Amino acid sequence: xxxxxxxxxxxxxxxxxxxxxxxxxxxxxxxxxxxxxxxxxxxxxxxxxxxxxxxxxxxxxxxxxxxxxxxxxxxxxxxxxxxxxxxxxxxxxxxxxxxxxxxxxxxxxxxxxxxxxxxxxxxxxxxxxxxxxxxxxxxxxxxxxxxxxxxxxx
Amino acid sequence: xxxxxxxxxxxxxxxxxxxxxxxxxxxxxxxxxxxxxxxxxxxxxxxxxxxxxxxxxxxxxxxxxxxxxxxxxxxxxxxxxxxxxxxxxxxxxxxxxxxxxxxxxxxxxxxxxxxxxxxxxxxxxxxxxxxxxxxxxxxxxxxxxxxxxxxxxx
DNA sequence: ATGTCTGCAAAAAATTTGCAGTCCC
DNA sequence: GGGACTGCAAATTTTTTGCAGACAT
Numbered sequence: 001x002x003x004x005x006x007x008x009x010x011x012x013x014x015x016x017x018x019x020x021x022x023x024x025x026x027x028x029x030x031x032x033x034x035x036x037x038x039x040x041x042x043x044x045x046x047x048x049x050x051x052x053x054x055x056x057x058x059x060x061x062x063x064x065x066x067x068x069x070x071x072x073x074x075x076x077x078x079x080x081x082x083x084x085x086x087x088x089x090x091x092x093x094x095x096x097x098x099x100x101x102x103x104x105x106x107x108x109x110x111x112x113x114x115x116x117x118x119x120x121x122x123x124x125x126x127x128x129x130x131x132x133x134x135x136x137x138x139x140x141x142x143x144x145x146x147x148x149x150x151x152x153x154x
Numbered sequence: 155x156x157x158x159x160x161x162x163x164x165x166x167x168x169x170x171x172x173x174x175x176x177x178x179x180x181x182x183x184x185x186x187x188x189x190x191x192x193x194x195x196x197x198x199x200x201x202x203x204x205x206x207x208x209x210x211x212x213x214x215x216x217x218x219x220x221x222x223x224x225x226x227x228x229x230x231x232x233x234x235x236x237x238x239x240x241x242x243x244x245x246x247x248x249x250x251x252x253x254x255x256x257x258x259x260x261x262x263x264x265x266x267x268x269x270x271x272x273x274x275x276x277x278x279x280x281x282x283x284x285x286x287x288x289x290x291x292x293x294x295x296x297x298x299x300x301x302x303x304x305x306x307x308x
Numbered sequence: 309a310t311g312t313c314t315g316c317a318a319a320a321a322a323t324t325t326g327c328a329g330t331c332c333c
Numbered sequence: 334g335g336g337a338c339t340g341c342a343a344a345t346t347t348t349t350t351g352c353a354g355a356c357a358t
Binding site for chain 4 (some may be wrong): 309
């Protein structure tokens with residue numbers, strides 16, 4: 001249950017962003033809140049979640065309450081959101097690129113049996129632990145995906 | 155410097171697969187060694203490496219010594235190799251899906267400054283260390299990518 | 309000749325680009 | 334009205350599918 005790491009705006013931003021606060025939320029991140037962007041953001045930030053570009057397109061266009069948008073706009077907008085730091089792009093596996101509303105440093109546990117994706121605390125990576133690595137390097141990011149199954153291996 | 159974990163065939167299979175041994179190598183993994191597959195495998199297993207489908211296509215078709223192949227065949231063949239366990243598909247980042255000749259359990263260190271990809275030993279993940287997780291789950295796979303830079307952050 | 313398998317052209321899906329129309333000043 | 338920006342049609346790129354031909358009985 002992580003917040004968007006936004007200090008002010010405590011009522012509008014909880015685990016997600018309330019509909020009325022979306023415009024301010026976008027504006028605060030230097031994103032002009034156009035109709036299309038608000039529509040996409042409304043669905044994306046409805047709650048803490050991991051969605052594909054396709055799912056977002058579907059949800060936006062099936063919701064009579066928001067403008068409908070083209071696929072290109074969904075891609076361009078999600079990429080803009082990533083650039084502005086309100087979304088994170090995650091390659092859950094080679095066939096599944098998702099956009100994650102949790103932009104804090106964290107990792108994922110993917111349940112292969114039911115498809116659930118669970119966010120977990122970042123692990124501490126010590127380059128010292130990796131043999132033979134150049135110690136002058138500095139870590140700029142760590143992606144960790146743990147695939148699990150419910151039942152025991154047979 | 156990891157081998158392909160193949161016991162017999164010690165001369166043909168070192169860190170890579172020698173050209174002459176390719177057909178036997180494919181056959182051993184229940185892959186009929188057709189001209190196209192041999193061409194693709196020759197370039198892929200030339201040495202321990204991480205290549206995109208596109209790079210493989212280019213290399214195969216620029217090599218007068220091997221049959222040229224269509225893009226579809228490259229995709230289908232690489233997928234077949236993954237299914238048969240002689241390649242691993244790695245989502246290095248959302249924009250870069252690579253095929254890795256190292257199929258043993260391992261992780262990656264990606265140097266963002268020079269593009270180098272380095273294989274490292276698998277980390278031991280203890281579900282006990284992850285708070286709030288259902289302990290009846292069992293881990294079926296762990297992907298870890300560490301992004302590093304040469305110089306210190308400014 | 310018949311059933312299985314291969315390679316690839318064509319189709320489909322995913323992503324990017326270029327530009328017509330808007331929005332500010 | 335002019336520079337900057339937006340959304341999307343069209344182009345491009347990536348991936349999948351379907352089927353004509355090859356191959357092994």
